[in-house]
Amino acid sequence: MPSFKSVIILFLLTLPGGRPLIHDKAQPADWCERAIRKEMAQLRETPSSRKWFKVYQVGSGVFAIAEPYNFQEVISYLITGRQKALLFDTGMGMDSILPLVRELTPLPVIVLNSHTHYDHMGGNYAFSDVRGMDLDYTREHAANGWLHEQLSAEVTPAAFCQQRLPGLDTAHYRIRPFTLSAYIHDGEQLDLGGRSIQIIATPGHAPDAISLLDRAAGYLWTGDSYYPGPIYLFGDHTDLDAYRQSMKKLATLVGGLRVVFPSHNIPMADPQVLLQVTQALEDIESGKMRGTEAGDHISSFPLKGFSFLIQDSLLKRPPVQNK
Numbered sequence: 495m496p497s498f499k500s501v502i503i504l505f506l507l508t509l510p511g512g513r514p515l516i517h518d519k520a521q522p523a524d525w526c527e528r529a530i531r532k533e534m535a536q537l538r539e540t541p542s543s544r545k546w547f548k549v550y551q552v553g554s555g556v557f558a559i560a561e562p563y564n565f566q567e568v569i570s571y572l573i574t575g576r577q578k579a580l581l582f583d584t585g586m587g588m589d590s591i592l593p594l595v596r597e598l599t600p601l602p603v604i605v606l607n608s609h610t611h612y613d614h615m616g617g618n619y620a621f622s623d624v625r626g627m628d629l630d631y632t633r634e635h636a637a638n639g640w641l642h643e644q645l646s647a648e649v650t651p652a653a654f655c656q657q658r659l660p661g662l663d664t665a666h667y668r669i670r671p672f673t674l675s676a677y678i679h680d681g682e683q684l685d686l687g688g689r690s691i692q693i694i695a696t697p698g699h700a701p702d703a704i705s706l707l708d709r710a711a712g713y714l715w716t717g718d719s720y721y722p723g724p725i726y727l728f729g730d731h732t733d734l735d736a737y738r739q740s741m742k743k744l745a746t747l748v749g750g751l752r753v754v755f756p757s758h759n760i761p762m763a764d765p766q767v768l769l770q771v772t773q774a775l776e777d778i779e780s781g782k783m784r785g786t787e788a789g790d791h792i793s794s795f796p797l798k799g800f801s802f803l804i805q806d807s808l809l810k811r812p813p814v815q816n817k
């Protein structure tokens with residue numbers, strides 16, 4: 495994500511329901527010229543034939559599949575066991591993720607979504623085993639996908655590098671519906687063969703948000719509940735109380751964690767950051783930390799390496815007005 499302002503502008507453009515813009519101007523980032531984040535250079539890149547994705551091996555049998563040429567900078571993860579693989583999110587759907595996954599593993603693939611916001615489910619349609627939460631919110635996104643009108647801002651020159659995807663039909667870009675093959679549940683364990691992955695329901699950012707835990711390896715995938723950047727806690731389906739509870743639940747795991755894998759920007763984070771997240775949420779709840787008005791009734795709470803953008807109506811205390 496390029497900068498705070500352009501993130502907000504582009505995201506609001508894409509919110510369902512046609513929410514108004516809160517800023518008029520963005521400095522358009524050139525997504526073809528822009529250098530890959532410096533943190534990526536320290537990771538082990540896995541070569542692939544796809545020009546749209548960047549693949550990094552970030553753990554034992556764990557690949558981060560990044561899309562650094564669109565401002566969302568979303569990251570999906572392929573987690574492999576001996577018998578099965580789990581694909582945690584399928585990205586923007588601008589380029590198909592299925593052929594890339596097939597380059598990385600021959601194993602049968604189970605797809606789970608960190609949540610069904612459009613930037614995480616774009617390639618779902620191509621897979622036969624896509625499991626999701628037993629919620630209307632999930633069923634609605636499975637049945638309808640996301641329409642072009644909701645996503646047109648994702649494919650403007652300011653939002654992505656078209657040279658990387660010359661074949662993309664930007665006039666009709668949408669997220670296709672998909673078929674749910676089974677429901678998943680909080681606490682469920684998925685056995686991939688020599689690797690057990692636990693599903694942890696972490697609603698708040700979205701009703702169907704989940705995290706994944708590989709307890710033996712000390713790996714936690716946080717989806718959009720935590721990533722190094724502005725964390726969105728606004729929109730019709732955001733539940734701040736649920737988010738606070740979810741992050742408290744994740745913070746109890748920190749002692750057993752070696753690494754956190756977030757779903758945007760940079761694929762690896764120090765688990766200690768989850769303690770900062772919960773402390774900040776407590777300080778916001780108690781009024782010790784006050785946000786500043788960022789426009790469109792959203793308050794900004796800048797922290798070290800990340801920030802919260804929270805809808806004012808979810809806060810007990812009004813934000814401090816910007817000068």
Ligand SMILES: [Zn+2]
Nearest residue numbers: 609611699718
């Ligand atoms: Zn999201």
Ligand SMILES: [Zn+2]
Nearest residue numbers: 611613718758
């Ligand atoms: Zn996201």
